[in-house]
Amino acid sequence: MNDITLKNQQEQDEFEQNQVIITPGQMVAKRFFRNKLAGVGMGVIIFMLLFCFIGPFLSPYGEYEIFYINKATGEEINMNDPAIKESGVGLNLKAPMSAAHPLGTDADGRDVLARLMYGGRISLTVGICVVIVELLIGITLGGIAGYYGGKIDMIIMRLVEVFYCIPFIPLMLIISALLVGYGVSPQYKIYYIMIVLGILNWAGVARMVRGQILSLREMEYMQAAEAAGIRTYKKIFKHLVPNVMPIIIIMATMDVGSTILTESVISYLGVGIAFPYASWGNMVNAVNSSVILKNYLNIWMPPGICILLTVLAFNFIGDGLRDAFDPKMKR
Structure with a gap:
């Protein structure tokens, strides 16, 4: 009888040791990530943070670079070039979407x-x-x-x-x-x-x-x-x-x-x-x-x-x- 009691006690101890204790913080995180819309929101925010804070380092264009389009030839001209600025060549236009400018340029010629x-x-x-x-x-x-x-x-x-x-x-x-x-x-x-x-x-x-x-x-x-x-x-x-x-x-x-x-x-x-x-x-x-x-x-x-x-x-x-x-x- 004592052997059976000892065995049951050992099994109980092993069961308690194998139990995972969930803290209140882990419970809150589990409930949060079970919410699908909250998960979508987290994904969107992470993407926006990467897009806005890492993206500019990967972009070939700066925030203030101005691009003109030569009305005669249709070629794009970067007006930040001093030589081009002095010549006055080009017409400031809103460039359409293209491979060079995926979203085009605005009214001031910026990407x-x-x-x-x-x-x-x-x-x-x-x-x-x-x-x-x-x-x-x-x-x-x-x-x-x-x-x-x-x-x-x-x-x-x-x-x-x-x-x-x-x-x-x-x-x-x-x-x-x-x-x-x-x-x-x-x-x-x-x-x-x-x-x-x-x-x-x-x-x-x-x-x-x-x-x-x-x-x-x-x-x-x-x-x-x-x-x-x-x-x-x-x-x-x-x-x-x-x-x-x-x-x-x-x-x-x-x-x-x-x-x-x-x-x-x-x-x-x-x-x-x-x-x-x-x-x-x-x-x-x-x-x-x-x-x-x-x-x-x-x-x-x-x-x-x-x-x-x-x-x-x-x-x-x-x-x-x-x-x-x-x-x-x-x-």
């Missing part, structure tokens, strides 16, 4: 595919940097408001309401006029735009974080942290904020897509990235002519498709993360 890569690099950078700025401000103020409550909470929430009431487009027009008036170079205008967009968008993050922390601060582990005498900033940023991180990740993912869309809108209105620098938004701005709209789809449609795919991909990822972090979702 559309090359500018699509450089423009995507700026649009994605703006989206990511703006989200980082809004998260830094929103998490800090939302965490302070939710933890302290009282007058501090009231002041921060009134500030949130003020930022919700700011008219976005008129403010961006005023800021753009100020930047032009003070002679800010287009090269540095992008940094001001990222800071302004980040400052204007933090209110939603702060409100969400504050609401979550108001409920979390009454939990038992927070009472234990209070009894242990842990400093306030550690209780906020080491105990409360990490428990809000799933919601923050979901908000950040969706906000990247909406920020890219916002940058495209303001660039289309002439407020965003200034010429000659490319972004997907100001590339679509070329469609302000009915002739280009009807006859030159290769100029404005590719950046429009890139915006559509990228924003959809980030939304798919955000939906997938929301479902993966939710333990109540049926799988």
